[in-house]
Amino acid sequence: NAGVTQTPKFQVLKTGQSMTLQCAQDMNHNSMYxxxxxxxxxxxxxxxxASEGTTDKGEVPNGYxxxxxxxxxxxxxxxxxxxxxxxxxFCASSEGTLGYTFGSGTRLTVV
Amino acid sequence: xxxxxxxxxxxxxxxGDTVTLNCSYEVTNFRSLLWYKxxxxxxxxxxxxxxxxxxxxxxRLSSIxxxxxxxxxxxxxxxxxxxxxxxxxxxxxxxxxxxxxxxGTTLSVSS
Numbered sequence: 001n002a003g004v005t006q007t008p009k010f011q012v013l014k015t016g017q018s019m020t021l022q023c024a025q026d027m028n029h030n031s032m033y034x035x036x037x038x039x040x041x042x043x044x045x046x047x048x049x050a051s052e053g054t055t056d057k058g059e060v061p062n063g064y065x066x067x068x069x070x071x072x073x074x075x076x077x078x079x080x081x082x083x084x085x086x087x088x089x090f091c092a093s094s095e096g097t098l099g100y101t102f103g104s105g106t107r108l109t110v111v
Numbered sequence: 112x113x114x115x116x117x118x119x120x121x122x123x124x125x126x127g128d129t130v131t132l133n134c135s136y137e138v139t140n141f142r143s144l145l146w147y148k149x150x151x152x153x154x155x156x157x158x159x160x161x162x163x164x165x166x167x168x169x170x171r172l173s174s175i176x177x178x179x180x181x182x183x184x185x186x187x188x189x190x191x192x193x194x195x196x197x198x199x200x201x202x203x204x205x206x207x208x209x210x211x212x213x214x215g216t217t218l219s220v221s222s
Contacts, residue, residue, distance in 0.1 A: 031208065042115075043154075043201075045210070050208050100210055104152055105152060
């Protein structure tokens with residue numbers, strides 16, 4: 001009964017380093033999403049994948065890339081991290097127009 | 112541009128008080144309005160509202176949607192310290208591919 005699992009939970013990067021945030025869901029959902037949450041900003045959509053094999057940009061895609069590896073997994077990559085990407089990142093999944101289920105988040109700090 | 116606006120941004124009440132949180136939205140191809148509670152980790156689902164005028168209730172929490180005036184309210188009666196959290200409102204489009212969040216209302220309940 002894991003739901004949506006994100007790894008890692010915490011990460012500190014130096015400016016210019018790259019990393020990949022992993023997300024996996026076991027609910028057989030078609031759609032998956034990456035959000036970032038900054039203080040006072042709510043959650044903002046970075047990228048989403050409506051189904052396996054498709055990805056689309058959200059509100060704040062610059063500086064990120066995604067891969068929908070299979071139906072279960074949706075990864076977010078930062079090619080060259082910047083301090084402005086310091087944030088809490090949430091992965092979510094959904095099926096049809098039902099509510100989203102969120103992972104527990106990854107707290108990323110870029111120094 | 113699609114947007115969701117919540118008010119107030121923060122609220123401090125005493126245990127036992129009743130609170131009303133507001134959410135207005137302007138979303139193209141609107142389908143549903145969702146409420147989440149967030150306590151320093153992943154948002155947890157509270158309600159999904161699709162039809163106007165039908166109150167949804169769960170214990171001390173209730174919510175209603177007005178699709179004509181484009182807003183929703185979340186009521187919490189007899190507040191407890193455990194209700195302290197950020198309450199997020201989000202609007203879902205028809206395709207279910209975009210969940211747009213407001214900035215949240217931070218509720219603090221003092222004993």
